[in-house]
Amino acid sequence: MNVIQRVLIIGFVWPEPNSSAAGGRMVQLISVFAAQGFEVTFASPAMDSDYMVDLESLGVTKKSIALNCSSFDVFVQELNPSIVLFDRFMIEEQFGWRVSENCPDALRLLDTEDLHCLRLARQKAFKEKRSFSTDDLLIEDSAKREIASILRCDVSLMISEYEIELLQNVFKIDADLLYYLPLLLEPIDHSTSQNLPSFENRNSFVFIGNFLHEPNWNAVQYLKETIWPLIRKQMPEAVLQIYGAYPSQKIVQLHQPKDGFHIMGRADDAQEVVRNARVVLAPLRFGAGIKGKLLEAMQCGTPSVTTTIGAESMCGDLPWNGFIADDPQVFAKKAMELYQDKILWQKAQKNGFEIIEKRYLKSLFEDDFVEHILKVQTRLKQHRMNNFMGALLQHHTLTSTKYMSRWIEEKNRKG
Structure with a gap:
């Protein structure tokens, strides 16, 4: 008998497929998991919006969560997901250590949407009226945060082949930590x-x-x-x-x-x-x-x-x-x-x-993607042992971000 996979998606915002490509991307990912019979919960600390998708109509459980609050620990322990998908690196920074501590065996996926540090470094070069160089990425503060997040996760989903090449060539990210999954479309009728x-x-x-x-x-x-x-x-x-x-x-x-x-x-x-x-x-x-x-x-x-x-x-x-x-x-x-x-x-x-x-047809990627994450799940211990830098960053995150978050939570509790 197959055990039902529980997928927890932690969103930076609630998906708005009619407002942005990022919103459409998230709905595509939800549909891939749902098609496999996975139970999907979508959680976010964001306020509801008038344009957010009706998650329940997609068969998804909706959960509002709070930043810097141990109520998330209780929630994630009870849900006990086998897969956690972080929507962008900022969300992994906030909740990754809590997932790691409370659900250590859950596969941690990061959906990058786009490589934020690349966009910001290009924007900075443009505003300074100079050509962008990949060396700009090495001094971009957001790159340090984003690359750390990619290393802490088991697999990062990338929509751009160029960005995969950048991560491997500039930041020396192991190919096993990256997976190409572009926007997924239905066939043209x-x-x-x-x-x-x-x-x-x-x-x-x-x-x-x-x-x-x-x-x-x-x-x-x-x-x-x-x-x-x-x-x-x-x-x-x-x-x-x-x-x-x-x-x-x-x-x-x-x-x-x-x-x-x-x-x-x-x-x-x-x-x-x-x-x-x-x-x-x-x-x-x-x-x-x-x-x-x-x-x-x-x-x-x-x-x-x-x-x-x-x-x-x-x-x-x-x-x-x-x-x-x-x-x-x-x-x-x-x-x-x-x-x-x-x-x-x-x-x-x-x-x-x-x-x-x-x-871009969903049929070109859907089955291979699910097969890949199930394969990583079966050898998760070895996969993580092969990623020492990720383990190192996870260790230091647990001993720094964790205590900062606990301090903020205590401060908020007192008033």
Whole structure:
């Protein structure tokens, strides 16, 4: 008789699949575990939001937890999960030592989403008007925290092949601690794809992205100040619609209908917005991971123009579903070509479908992923013995973070 696996996911926030790629990623992971018959509990110290997914409808138990509170110890002991998945390294820092102490035999997984230290180091280099170097990572404070978290966990899930190479080459992380698991998509229904709006029935350029994410805000500024004026000069009737969750006042103030630059706010249905647009623009100048907005464009049959960083690790050796350009003049030129040339547009759309089918189908990864974590479970003791640096960091975390957290808890209790 098989023992039912209990999976505890500890989330930085409650998943919002319609607000960000990270939210969609988490729902994908939940579906993988649920499909295997695993019992899934999702816990988070975050406040509920109006846009969070209904976890119960996914068959998931929802649990609110507190930071720096021993109530978590009682909860996790009673649940006694066989697998614990930390959503981003900040959550592992807070709760990893408690899981290790109370459920030492649980497999500890880290979902990195993207490599935060890479995104922050690139952002810093951009703001200092210099080229990014991988040496920047070695002096980035967030890297010390993030790499320590990766070492403390048994397996870290990576969505970018480039980031796996960085971790192995720059930080000398053992390949056994890393596992490539990109965003997971259902197959494209080609009978449905035939019903997508045609080239003629689409209009406008579109940008879409969560504005809490700094690369997205920077990309919108870049569009407004540099790229869009180049396009409007050649196409005076062109319209660009900017969609995104959590727009700040500084975003809203960029709204200029007379210039064809429209700040639309949160999209009620992001896929509908992208399906009806002719071209997606994503001039990202820093960032990391793979871009959910660009995968969504491919699903919707909408070609895109992006930068090298935007397309990083996304298409492998396959042609992009549009163009990749880092120079603003070239970016604007390619955007206009794609918007006006039906044959070019249709070829780009076909490229997008091929990228999804060859690189992102859930069926390509789901079974291998589950088989891998079950295999690590069966040899967990040896797996951890092979990771001495992780054991060393776990030891020091238990004797430092633990007592800091206990001190905060006592301080909070007293008042």
